[in-house]
Amino acid sequence: MSLDHPAHARLTADRHTVDQLNDEADALLMVSMQRAQELAGEALELAERCGYEAGVARARMLMGYGHFYLANYAQARAAFEESAAVAVSLGLKALEARNLNGLGITNVKIGQLGQGLEYHLRCLRLVQSMQDVLGQAKTLNNLGNLYLDLNDFETALTYHLEALELAHQLQHSVLISSASINTALSYHKLGQYDKALSLNLATLERARDANFKQHEGLILANMARDLLVLGQLDDALNVSQQAVQFSDELGDRENMCDALLTLSQVLMSQNQPDAALVPLRQAVTLADALDFSVRQAEGHRDLAALLEQQGAYQEALSEARLAAAAQQAVMADMLQHRTQVMAAQFKIERLEHRAAEERLRYLELSEANAALQTAQERLAYQAQHDSLTGLLNRAAFEELLQASLQSHPHTEMGVLFIDLDHFKQVNDTLGHDIGDLMLKQVAERLRHSVREGDLVARQGGDEFMVLLRSMRLHTGAEIAATRILEALSAPMELAGREWRMTASIGVAVFPDDGSDITTLQKNADLAMYLAKRERHAVRRFQADLGQAAMEQLELGQALRRALENGELRLHYQPIVDAQTLEPVALEALVRWQHPQLGLLPPGRFIPVAETSGLMSPLSHWVLREACAQLSHLRARWPALKVTVNVAPQQFVEADFADQVSAALHDFGLDPKAVIIEVTEGAVVGDAGFLQAEELDGAGLDLALDDFGTGYSSISRLHQLPARWLKIDRSLIQDLRPVPERRSSRPIVRALITFAHEAGLQVVAEGVEDPEQLQELQDWGCDLIQGYLIARPQSPELLKL
Numbered sequence: 001m002s003l004d005h006p007a008h009a010r011l012t013a014d015r016h017t018v019d020q021l022n023d024e025a026d027a028l029l030m031v032s033m034q035r036a037q038e039l040a041g042e043a044l045e046l047a048e049r050c051g052y053e054a055g056v057a058r059a060r061m062l063m064g065y066g067h068f069y070l071a072n073y074a075q076a077r078a079a080f081e082e083s084a085a086v087a088v089s090l091g092l093k094a095l096e097a098r099n100l101n102g103l104g105i106t107n108v109k110i111g112q113l114g115q116g117l118e119y120h121l122r123c124l125r126l127v128q129s130m131q132d133v134l135g136q137a138k139t140l141n142n143l144g145n146l147y148l149d150l151n152d153f154e155t156a157l158t159y160h161l162e163a164l165e166l167a168h169q170l171q172h173s174v175l176i177s178s179a180s181i182n183t184a185l186s187y188h189k190l191g192q193y194d195k196a197l198s199l200n201l202a203t204l205e206r207a208r209d210a211n212f213k214q215h216e217g218l219i220l221a222n223m224a225r226d227l228l229v230l231g232q233l234d235d236a237l238n239v240s241q242q243a244v245q246f247s248d249e250l251g252d253r254e255n256m257c258d259a260l261l262t263l264s265q266v267l268m269s270q271n272q273p274d275a276a277l278v279p280l281r282q283a284v285t286l287a288d289a290l291d292f293s294v295r296q297a298e299g300h301r302d303l304a305a306l307l308e309q310q311g312a313y314q315e316a317l318s319e320a321r322l323a324a325a326a327q328q329a330v331m332a333d334m335l336q337h338r339t340q341v342m343a344a345q346f347k348i349e350r351l352e353h354r355a356a357e358e359r360l361r362y363l364e365l366s367e368a369n370a371a372l373q374t375a376q377e378r379l380a381y382q383a384q385h386d387s388l389t390g391l392l393n394r395a396a397f398e399e400l401l402q403a404s405l406q407s408h409p410h411t412e413m414g415v416l417f418i419d420l421d422h423f424k425q426v427n428d429t430l431g432h433d434i435g436d437l438m439l440k441q442v443a444e445r446l447r448h449s450v451r452e453g454d455l456v457a458r459q460g461g462d463e464f465m466v467l468l469r470s471m472r473l474h475t476g477a478e479i480a481a482t483r484i485l486e487a488l489s490a491p492m493e494l495a496g497r498e499w500r501m502t503a504s505i506g507v508a509v510f511p512d513d514g515s516d517i518t519t520l521q522k523n524a525d526l527a528m529y530l531a532k533r534e535r536h537a538v539r540r541f542q543a544d545l546g547q548a549a550m551e552q553l554e555l556g557q558a559l560r561r562a563l564e565n566g567e568l569r570l571h572y573q574p575i576v577d578a579q580t581l582e583p584v585a586l587e588a589l590v591r592w593q594h595p596q597l598g599l600l601p602p603g604r605f606i607p608v609a610e611t612s613g614l615m616s617p618l619s620h621w622v623l624r625e626a627c628a629q630l631s632h633l634r635a636r637w638p639a640l641k642v643t644v645n646v647a648p649q650q651f652v653e654a655d656f657a658d659q660v661s662a663a664l665h666d667f668g669l670d671p672k673a674v675i676i677e678v679t680e681g682a683v684v685g686d687a688g689f690l691q692a693e694e695l696d697g698a699g700l701d702l703a704l705d706d707f708g709t710g711y712s713s714i715s716r717l718h719q720l721p722a723r724w725l726k727i728d729r730s731l732i733q734d735l736r737p738v739p740e741r742r743s744s745r746p747i748v749r750a751l752i753t754f755a756h757e758a759g760l761q762v763v764a765e766g767v768e769d770p771e772q773l774q775e776l777q778d779w780g781c782d783l784i785q786g787y788l789i790a791r792p793q794s795p796e797l798l799k800l
Contacts, residue, residue: 011050018047018055025062029069031213033250037066057086057095064102068109069214071253071290077106097126097135101142108146116146121376134175137166141179143379148186150395155382157186177207177215185222188229197226217246221259228266231796236266244279257286257295264302271797273306280306297326297596305598327596386458388436389443397457397465401517404469405510414468414477417506417524418446418484421535423462426499434495441492442501449487450480461564465521471509481505481538489536502536504528513541529557533613556608559592563617567593570625571792575643575763575785578777585641585675586633587785588626589792590618615647624663627674629795631667643675643703648682657694671699675724680704683720696721703763707751725755729766729786735775745775752779 021043028036040062047055064079084099086092104119120143127135144159164179180203187196200223207215220243227236243259246252260283267276280303287295300323307316384396392400404413420442427435439462446456446464455467468480485505491498506528514520523541530553531539562568572586592600609615623644630642650656664671676695683692683704692702703724727748734744748764755762764776767786776784793799 014046014050015052015055018043018050018052018059021046022055022058022062025059025066029062029065029214031211033066033069033214033252037063037070040066053086054090054092054095057083057090057092060086061095061099061102064099064106068102068106070251073106073110077103077110080106093126093130094132094135097123097130097132100126101135101138104139105142105145108142108149113146113149117143120146121379133166134170134172137163137170137172137175137179140166141175141182144182144186148182148189151189153186153189154387157183157190160186173206173210174212177203177210177212180206181215181218181222184219184226188222188226193226193229197223197230200226213246214250214252217243217250217252217255217259220246221255221262224259224262224266228262228269233266233270233796236262237270240266253286253290254292257283257290257292257299260286261295261299261302264306268302268306269797273309277306277310293326293329296329297323299323300326301596301598323596389440389458391443391446391464392455392457394457394459394465397455397459397467398517398521400455401467401520404467405515405517408470409511411469412471412476412512413510414466414471414480415508415510415520415524416466416468416477416481416484417459417508417521417528418464418466418488419504419528419532420462420488421502421504421532423501426494430495438492438494438499438501442488445487445490446484449484465524477507477509478538478540481507485536485538504531504535505538506531507538507540509540513543525557526553529553529560532557532560552608555605556614558594559605559608559614559618562592562594563614563621567595568618568621568625569593569599569794570622570629571794572642572798573785573792574790575783576789578764578773578781578784581784581789583637583640584783585643586630586798587643587677587792588622588645590622610647616650616653619645619647619650620659623660623674624666627663627667627669630673631669633795633798634669634673641673641675643677645677645705646682648678648688651676651678651682652688652691656691657698657700660695660700661698672701675701675703677703677705677726679706683722689720692720692722706765722760724763724783725751725760726763726765726785727751732764732766732772732776732786733768735772748776749779752781756780 021039025036025039025043028039040059044056044059044063047053047059060079060083064076064083067073067076067079080099080102084096084103087095087099100119100123104116104123107113107116107119120139124136124139124143127139140159141163144156144163147153147156147159160179160183164176164183167175167179180199184196184199184203187193187199200219204216204219204223207219220239224236224240224243227233227239240259240263244256244263247256247259260279264276264280264283267273267279280299283295284299284303286292287299300319304316304319304323307313307319384392386393401415423435423438426438439458442464443456443458446466450456450466450468453469455465455469457465459465466480466484468477471477471480485503488503489500491500493499506524506526508514508520508524508527510520513523527539527541530542531537569591571589571591573589574583575585575587576583590602592605594600606615609618623646626642626644630640633642634640646656653659660674660676661671663669664674678688682688683702695702701723702721703726704720704722705726706728707725731744731748731751734742735748737743737745752762761782763783763785764772764781765785767773767776767784767788769788772786773784773788790799
């Protein structure tokens with residue numbers, strides 16, 4: 001029975017209205033997510049009423065994207081699944097592809113990266129079969145985002161750049177904007193902050209011209225982080241405030257969390273802790289509500305540090321515990337995600353192998369199939385192997401280690417953690433290209449040093465892992481490790497000269513030293529750190545280490561990596577003329593920007609460095625970094641000097657004077673630009689006395705630090721070629737008499753008189769109130785240092 005003309009005309013009009021509503025909603029997704037949701041909802045209601053299935057499917061898909069951008073991921077997934085089912089039944093491939101894309105990004109957001117990868121690859125196959133270049137670009141863009149979540153930033157950048165190139169070819173404004181945002185984020189994660197900021201600035205202009213409000217909010221939040229890292233704090237504050245406002249207007253809760261965190265960090269960097277507390281608490285509340293573990297860890301960590309600074313120690317401790325728990329969740333999620341992706345790759349590989357046999361029967365599809373298979377093989381190989389050495393990567397090693405433990409729970413196995421000794425010197429002296437050649441040779445030697453069936457992987461940098469399957473003897477792992485050590489130490493030819501590379505190897509045995517992969521790897525790592533104390537050594541994990549010793553080992557191990565990864569920072573405290581208060585010098589003070597614990601003062605890690613053999617490299621880093629930064633600071637203050645604290649063990653090194661002279665020469669500084677600070681105990685011995693004379697002969701000045709706390713001989717002291725004598729802050733603090741102890745005033749006056757008679761200038765440390773300053777001025781003290789003048793600050797915030 002046919003429809004009468006008026007009913008048919010009304011049905012046609014209704015379908016046209018549905019299409020118009022869907023078109024408007026589609027156009028508004030990047031501008032106003034709430035309005036797009038409303039329009040898609042109207043389209044859905046009308047399409048269901050008039051039985052327009054294609055309109056229903058498209059409206060559900062658009063509502064799915066609206067839910068996704070509003071962080072309602074469960075509703076988004078349900079909408080995409082329903083829409084995809086209808087699209088498949090109607091043969092609407094383009095709509096099916098958009099739903100597969102939506103399911104891919106939604107599963108990634110909720111932590112199901114394996115399923116997300118499967119959806120993205122299904123989408124890639126579909127758009128390739130349709131010769132849909134736009135769909136390919138979108139899928140490559142989303143694959144890049146997946147690898148961002150896996151912290152594989154180099155792979156992510158590769159996919160984002162490919163997507164951006166296709167987007168430019170198509171002149172597709174939305175995709176150009178999206179791919180540019182993601183490419184800039186990849187640059188930021190790789191530490192290329194200038195590139196990230198430049199790309200974000202260009203993208204922001206295009207987004208504003210096109211009225212892409214949702215993109216504008218994302219770009220502002222990302223730019224704020226770029227500006228913060230680059231030290232452009234005023235711009236970072238302005239941009240982060242804009243990002244908060246945009247996110248609030250759009251209802252984008254995830255971006256709001258990022259923007260609030262960045263805003264609080266900018267305010268903290270500007271020394272505005274009270275102002276930072278409000279956005280920081282809002283960010284933490286939002287991160288907890290979204291169960292956003294990465295931001296939970298960052299937010300609770302920042303809040304703990306801020307509360308500790310304000311003296312709220314109990315609340316700070318509670319926040320620190322929440323931060324630690326969130327960080328553990330992040331690490332667990334990362335391991336789970338990599339495992340999911342690995343499992344998905346294996347599953348896809350098996351399915352595609354069977355499918356390839358069927359596709360070979362259809363020669364007309366051979367070219368498309370070959371391209372798809374190449375893409376999948378590349379993804380599978382990249383997911384499992386290190387790009388430089390061809391060894392298994394960390395994720396693949398952990399997956400196979402887990403499988404071995406589960407399939408052979410009663411078989412002894414050994415896990416070796418291998419770290420090359422002094423590898424940084426190879427990169428510094430010969431360059432990274434030669435360093436890469438050395439890593440390839442090391443990988444080849446490792447392959448030939450293990451049995452068939454054993455696994456070798458590159459952990460990252462100059463670190464490697466080995467799984468020794470099924471050992472006959474309890475000591476078999478240590479025997480194998482010794483054999484590997486000998487193979488690695490054999491001479492190798494690099495850059496026309498012979499090198500000998502040594503290594504430190506830690507051993508953990510399953511099940512004695514751990515029954516799961518996390519414990520085994522951690523204990524092998526700790527054992528390697530024990531071996532690192534001696535270099536060119538093998539050490540088995542010691543289960544009887546106490547908790548305190550374990551914590552010291554872990555902190556020392558992290559400090560060694562901090563030196564390699566650039567986590568150390570210098571802050572500076574001014575030293576001023578006691579009478580005029582004009583700046584004379586800056587004391588360089590080391591800090592550690594710990595990735596989990598925040599900014600650590602020297603008291604937290606210097607004792608560890610002293611017991612771990614790291615004081616000399618740490619002091620060497622401080623010396624060169626201070627010279628590098630002084631060369632820039634002198635552009636503003638030409639006569640400025642810097643004082644550098646030197647560890648006693650470095651001070652007595654035979655080539656120490658040459659080290660200082662080399663640093664001065666490398667950064668174009670004169671010998672009087674740097675003053676070497678050592679404690680009085682470091683110079684009163686024969687070796688120290690001779691070193692002081694050698695420094696004096698090279699035109700370098702010496703300052704005796706913490707004077708008045710040691711037991712040195714005054715008769716010997718006046719013979720030292722020192723220029724400054726720094727009175728310890730404990731004596732300055734005791735200038736004012738109190739009932740329970742005597743005043744230090746007679747000692748301080750006598751030290752000033754003695755120093756002047758010996759031709760030394762006197763620096764009073766720890767001056768904190770005007771009364772102390774007045775007395776020191778009256779006694780003729782030369783220089784002043786302390787909180788009354790200024791607290792230690794980063795070079796970016798330094799004001800003289």
